Amino acid sequence: MKYHSDKSRRRFLQKSLALGFFYPLAENVFANNSVKTKRKDERNQAVHPLKILILGGTGFLGPQQIAYALNRGHAISTFTRGKTKPTTQKDVFNQVEQLTGDRENNLEALRGRKWDLVIDNSGNREKWVKDTVELLKDNVELYLYTSSTGVYYPYLGKDIREDTKPVLKVPEGITPIQKMEYDYGVMKARNELTVINGFGKDRAIIVRPTYMIGPGDNTDRFTYWPERLSRGGEVLVPGKADDPVQYIDARDVAGFMIRLAENKKAGVYNAVGPASPTGMHAFIYGAYAAFSSPISFVMINDHEFLETHGILDQVPWIMPVGDNAGSALVNNARAISNGLTFTALAESVRDIYDWWHSEAVTEERRNKLVSGNASLMKKEKDLIAEWRKRK
Numbered sequence: 114m115k116y117h118s119d120k121s122r123r124r125f126l127q128k129s130l131a132l133g134f135f136y137p138l139a140e141n142v143f144a145n146n147s148v149k150t151k152r153k154d155e156r157n158q159a160v161h162p163l164k165i166l167i168l169g170g171t172g173f174l175g176p177q178q179i180a181y182a183l184n185r186g187h188a189i190s191t192f193t194r195g196k197t198k199p200t201t202q203k204d205v206f207n208q209v210e211q212l213t214g215d216r217e218n219n220l221e222a223l224r225g226r227k228w229d230l231v232i233d234n235s236g237n238r239e240k241w242v243k244d245t246v247e248l249l250k251d252n253v254e255l256y257l258y259t260s261s262t263g264v265y266y267p268y269l270g271k272d273i274r275e276d277t278k279p280v281l282k283v284p285e286g287i288t289p290i291q292k293m294e295y296d297y298g299v300m301k302a303r304n305e306l307t308v309i310n311g312f313g314k315d316r317a318i319i320v321r322p323t324y325m326i327g328p329g330d331n332t333d334r335f336t337y338w339p340e341r342l343s344r345g346g347e348v349l350v351p352g353k354a355d356d357p358v359q360y361i362d363a364r365d366v367a368g369f370m371i372r373l374a375e376n377k378k379a380g381v382y383n384a385v386g387p388a389s390p391t392g393m394h395a396f397i398y399g400a401y402a403a404f405s406s407p408i409s410f411v412m413i414n415d416h417e418f419l420e421t422h423g424i425l426d427q428v429p430w431i432m433p434v435g436d437n438a439g440s441a442l443v444n445n446a447r448a449i450s451n452g453l454t455f456t457a458l459a460e461s462v463r464d465i466y467d468w469w470h471s472e473a474v475t476e477e478r479r480n481k482l483v484s485g486n487a488s489l490m491k492k493e494k495d496l497i498a499e500w501r502k503r504k
């Protein structure tokens with residue numbers, strides 16, 4: 114099967130890479146803060162308050178880390194260029210010290226300052242991570258690097274654990290699409306090593322999330338499903354019933370990261386959900402539980418048909434073939450035994466839906482998800498008709 118020759122896959126990869134993804138106390142010093150929603154794992158606890166620097170903080174994961182950490186009584190500084198505006202948890206930012214600079218060439222705001230923990234969300238260039246590790250290693254106790262399960266590309270294992278050796282060099286003679294995937298994974302893996310070498314393995318926490326989902330998601334990938342399932346009717350579901358899928362609510366990653374740091378749990382963790390192995394059909398039924406619109410599913414379970422029609426992924430489903438065979442077979446046992454918890458899927462889906470239909474998201478962006486050229490919704494009726502004809 115010529116999996117890597119498809120335009121839609123390339124568009125998906127380009128978009129993901131442009132966003133830098135592939136594909137985480139003592140008395141409450143903010144006792145009267147205005148953080149709105151307290152989820153069950155967010156209760157204030159008597160832990161030692163930390164001074165936390167977040168490199169980034171205003172995209173997708175960052176606002177959730179800030180909300181969670183403030184609720185636990187920690188103090189937060191962020192470091193950004195001041196360009197990206199958060200689309201969720203906006204009300205937490207008035208309790209944050211917002212430092213401005215540029216990882217490319219201006220780290221002045223960080224110089225001579227001390228923190229207990231740095232969380233590096235924006236470390237998507239090797240030079241950036243080298244520079245901050247060098248600058249902060251004598252002034253900060255712990256470095257938490259937000260990596261990715263992308264380090265495991267090509268995903269050839271059936272139960273991918275943290276001790277799997279990531280590829281550290283992009284091989285020669287590969288297709289442009291493979292190169293994009295390798296570039297991201299190799300960059301993340303090399304940055305992990307920079308952190309571990311610079312801070313030492315007892316002061317380095319590496320968290321590798323799979324596809325993150327939740328309010329504030331800036332990738333517009335998983336959001337397809339809350340939108341599509343809410344509309345009901347005849348829904349095209351690509352993939353075989355047991356094609357594995359993995360995803361993780363960014364709020365679960367955020368809480369997990371903060372708790373790892375509170376407990377000084379250095380090491381490498383796959384931040385991957387759901388709790389138990391899940392196939393595509395179980396995922397769809399679980400996600401639909403957030404809604405009540407009349408619905409029927411057209412399960413297109415023939416990989417060849419899907420590939421012929423350019424349907425190679427609809428996150429969290431990625432056709433599990435070739436180099437992607439094991440992309441949703443990443444083991445989460447170590448993370449669970451160190452405190453990773455999971456939001457119920459229907460709750461994530463409902464929250465994403467509510468956020469997506471709030472003023473945080475523009476009409477133009479919403480329309481693109483439904484009727485943009487790359488949208489499965491746009492092609493759905495025709496594909497279902499083709500599928501029926503074929504059968």
Ligand SMILES: NC(=O)c1ccc[n+]([C@@H]2O[C@H](COP(=O)([O-])OP(=O)(O)OC[C@H]3O[C@@H](n4cnc5c(N)ncnc54)[C@H](OP(=O)(O)O)[C@@H]3O)[C@@H](O)[C@H]2O)c1
Binds near residue numbers: 168214234259260262
């Ligand atoms: N989304 C997923 O499914 C997924 C999965 C696995 C791993 N990841 C990883 O998760 C991490 C978190 O991404 P996120 O968007 O959620 O993080 P975030 O911290 O919420 O947002 C990214 C931040 O980086 C800042 N930034 C960008 N360029 C910068 C520069 N040159 N200098 C200083 N700051 C800069 C942005 O602010 P300004 O633009 O204002 O500078 C923004 O605050 C990423 O490393 C990504 O690779 C994501």
